[in-house]
Amino acid sequence: MINLRKIYKVGASTMKIAVVTDSTAYLPQETVEKYNIKVVPIPFIIDGQVYNEGEDISTAEFYEKLRTSETFPSTSQPAVGELIELYQSLGKEGYDTVISIHLASTISGLHQTLVNLADELTDIKLVPYDSQITVMLMGNLVIEAARLAQAGASLDEILGRLDALRATTNEYFIVDDLQNLVRGGRLSNASAFIGNVLKIKPILTFDDDSHKIIAFEKVRSTKRALKRVEDLFAEEMAHINYPVRIIVIHANDLPAAEKWQAKLKAQYPDCQIDISYFGPVIGTHLGEKALALAWMRDIDKA
Incomplete structure (x- = not known):
């Protein structure tokens, strides 16, 4: 202890x-x-231009550029x-x-x-x-x-x-497709790319042993993916005996994050539930409209 x-x-x-x-x-x-x-x-590079995250360009401007970029963005x-x-x-x-x-x-x-x-x-x-x-x-x-x-x-x-x-951190990401992660080489089991072809919403996580990003499951529709992540979180919460802080994270989709936050607050009134975002560097790999549910021991209550 x-x-x-x-x-x-x-x-x-x-x-x-x-x-x-x-x-x-x-x-x-x-x-x-x-x-x-x-x-x-x-640093990240988009259409040949190098930017320093948090200094040279806003997150909103990055996602605007991402929609119209002629080349796949990269990070350094x-x-x-x-x-x-x-x-x-x-x-x-x-x-x-x-x-x-x-x-x-x-x-x-x-x-x-x-x-x-x-x-x-x-x-x-x-x-x-x-x-x-x-x-x-x-x-x-x-x-x-x-x-x-x-x-x-x-x-x-x-x-x-x-x-x-x-050791208490955990998370699940819901992305529209795996194109960015596969092309960027950040997804260890890249064969899961087939999920994009089938219009399936991939659920990703960091593997507990390798700490690499893996495709955890493929679910049809965002609504079902959100429900699946909520169920996975509930399963883990049933075995946690310490105060938890929840974070809803979005890639340029604040309304979706706020809606999810409100639902989770109703389900877990004793938990602090924050909203954060995926900035350009992580957004480069996850793509716009990605959502995540993340949690860990609450540093203000532990």
Whole structure:
């Protein structure tokens, strides 16, 4: 059992720990500022133009471009030189350690890049952390790490807490088709692409063992897919004995997300149910109108 009272005891560590993440956490700006979180933008390319997520283009503008793009969009990694500059600047600010929490290593090479980079940094200790997920599930891990760092928790305490929270994350994605994921190489069982041909709504998830995105089931119609995800969630909730935070995530379809949120609130009145979104980098692979139901231990109640 995690001793939260000990973790949150100010002054528990003499280390000064910074927290870094990437733009796919989709954290509100006020949260970033409140907890002094550093966010590394992930680049993406559409019609030959490179954009930094969260900086050069809005999410709405991205989806407009996606509808009319002549080429399949792609994503990239931040420049290593920019990463080194960020970590070195944190060292100059007085931090001796940085926990850098990023999207799943199964869908991006960024985590491995940081693992390779860690030995090259001498002025600050770099601790790369694989969230094994992305979007606001990762965002909540980042928030918790930043809270603990501000409260003076030690590196081991923060990493232990992150491991415990990460083990509670789960999610199901509903996409219109698998074209983007298959072409982008992010779907491990790509044979499920046949679902698109049959006009079936694929349900995707991160595999518990490999942490890769897999096609979980194929369901006819969005309505049935939503119901199937709700049933899967209910099955899991029946075995959970801790407070859960639910996140409804949408790819440029806020009305659909709000409708689903309202339905879930009626079913789970004791749960915090947030709405978040798939920005350009994740939207590149899932496509517009994707929806997801995600959940994890509630960091405000745990």
